[in-house]
Amino acid sequence: MQYLTEQDLMARCGLGQGVELHLSPEERLTPSAQELVNNRKIRILIVSGDGRVARDDGKAVHPLATEERPFAKVEKTEAQTHLNGTEMVTKEHPRIWFRGKVDSAIAAAILVQTQLQPVLAPELQGLLADLRSWLGWAMRCEVLDEAVPVLSMGPFSREAVRRLACHPEELGLEPLCPDAAEGSIFTLLNWLRAIIRETEVAAAFAFRKQDGTLERPDILELLDGLSNAVYAFMLLVKAGDRAWEPYKPRGDRQWTASKSSASALISERVRRSLFSPAWNCATGRQPVRFRVLKSRIAGSFGRARWPSRRSRTWTRWTSQTATRWLPMCAITRRTAIISCAAFTNVDGCETNREAAFAVNALGARNLAMAAEEIGAKLVHVSTDYVFSGDAAQPVWEYDLPAPRSVYGKTKLLGEQYVQQFCTHYFIVRTAWLYGYAGNNFVKTMLRLARQNGGVTVVDDQLGNPTNAADLAHEILNLLVTKEYGVYHCTGEGVCSWCEFAAEIIRLSGIPATVTPCTTEQFIAGAKKQIAPRPAYSALENAMLKATIGNEMRDWKTALACFFENYKPEE
Secondary structure: OEEEOHHHHHHHOOOOOOOEEEEOOOEEEOHHHHHHHHHOOOEEEEEOOOOOEEEOOOOEOOOOOOOOOOOOOOOOOOOEEEOOOOOEEEOOOHHHHHHHHHHHHHHHHHHHHHHHOOOOOHHHHHHHHHHHHHHHHHHHHHHOOOOOOOOEEOOEEHHHHHHHHHOHHHHOOOOOOOOHHHOHHHHHHHHHHHHHHHHHHHHHHHOEOOOOOEOOHHHHHHHHHHHHHHHHHHHHHHHHHHHHHHHOOOOOOOOOOOOOOHHHHHHHHHHHHHHOHHHHHHHOOOOOOEEEEEEOOOOHHHHOOOOOOOOOOEEEEEEOOHHHHHHHHOOOOOOEEEEOOOOOOHHHHHHOHHHHHHHHHHHHHHHHHHHHHHOOEEEEEEEHHHOOOOOOOOEOOOOOOOOOOHHHHHHHHHHHHHHHHOOOEEEEEEOOEEOOOOOOHHHHHHHHHHHHOEEEEEOOOEEOOEEHHHHHHHHHHHHOOOOOEEEEOOOEOOEEHHHHHHHHHHHHOOOOEEEEEOHHHHHHHOOOOOOOOOOEOOEOOHHHHHOOOOOOOEHHHHHHHHHHHOOOOO
């Protein structure tokens, strides 16, 4: 007789929902393997050597019995039970107590599975099934005196589980504390975590030798890992679909957030809370108010406009320098602060490093400290220049920054200061930004086209043109959530500066030519120092897709909308 464990089943088939598994008449399933089969609704067929179906069952074996150690038929009293297949002990034996705790943990896991199955995404349901199976492994390995396999949960290794549990900030979250305000899902999961912790304590007593050493440290390590796994699971539930982004195919641009996540409903709630006073009054919610900080050297986003969204609750605040934000911010109590001030002259940063450091780094630090002091949410607008530009496909939020210019280095330092000094932050990286106010690439191309009848633009630098109105809208969507972390927020689609310029000229109707050139040719003809630019500056809006939903338009569509409302006198 051959007994198949969960690991055996995983090696034999993919264990997807509703698959069919063939066993020989000599094969049987352990209880934990049977439970896995039941959870995944796998059909078991007993197939004979000639290929005929002998029967349709896949019966489990008794957990205390093996082929070498059959179950002992020994009479026992009501105060006794089997420690193994041949030995009887009283029911107050520490190992029997431990097994009772494991039974309780398994029962709790099954209850949580049952209660949460209708509201969890399939990936999360699979993790719960894995958790239940690992509890069965704890029982099996103790009873049969087997070594515990290396813990894993779906795509997460034991090391990944531990890291998730210890570093929730990597998911843009704060450490979770048990609280009724978190809702029933987290209440159930926290209860399960507590049960597993109790089981771990029972194991510590059951396997402690007289000399103080542990007889089964592998079982204690497994239970400790499962306790961490439940906490990590709670974080995954709170993070929603963004937690699964690293495990999604990078080329799948059509993937959207799961409907099981409450964040999928954010967009409509944002519009109501921001732009409908009647809805605010009906629901008892206070209107969301934001403060926009803008220095004299802020870019076009500092004065973003959109014709269809005039009734906003923003207020203006002009500061002379970014380093004066702290005392000015401390006098007001606002829900959120949007910081769009920066030293954006990339070439100027190379020659004026002190100013770049003061504004982009120290200014961000001071504002982060102020936001933390008054309990405000902070939106810090950053840039694609924090990356090297060596990528061959759009860069994700988890890719490592490697700036090459002073501008990029000081902006990255500003991001790090925000993460260090502020709890409730949104770092929003954007690129190739243009708007109705301030100087930008679109206005420069229009001016040169009118003056010279043509423009020469590099065609070996790629990125995402971004309408400032779209960026502003997405930031407002973020602000009414608690989905803190680092976000990329750029127009959809990738093009070169030359392609961007050609589309600008076409939409403007100006009779001008667009001539491509290389970066080397442009630098050779420049009359000033040119800071290094990222050759490939495209960003992937992965976090937006995984949390509130990506509402950034295709760059050509957004540019056409810009020209529909653009007036040169503005």
